[in-house]
Amino acid sequence: MLFYSFFKSLVGKDVVVKLKNDLSICGRLHSVVQYLNIKLTNISVTDSEKYPLMLSVKNCFIRSSVVQYVQLLTNEADAQLLQDAARKEALQQKQ
Numbered sequence: 001m002l003f004y005s006f007f008k009s010l011v012g013k014d015v016v017v018k019l020k021n022d023l024s025i026c027g028r029l030h031s032v033v034q035y036l037n038i039k040l041t042n043i044s045v046t047d048s049e050k051y052p053l054m055l056s057v058k059n060c061f062i063r064s065s066v067v068q069y070v071q072l073l074t075n076e077a078d079a080q081l082l083q084d085a086a087r088k089e090a091l092q093q094k095q
Helices: 002-008 052-056 079-094
Strands: 014-019 024-032 038-045 059-062 067-072
Touching (some): 002 024, 038 052
Antiparallel strands (some): 038 059
């Protein structure tokens, strides 16, 4: 639930999602569900020559199993919040 809460705090912010098939999608995080499936709006593809069909797509739903990583802008992420939540979760697992 730690990452779910973190991604919920990023709704409305711009992110880059790198998929396992090397496709990178830039867009605004519209929503995220508890399984970490992601919905992006206003998307663009970083390598449009390799994926020309993606030029006409404006919104997409990405299943979490195909995500390699999610890149955030450095000023968008609240690192202190994430560190505090990770510490709290680690303490709960020890008990």
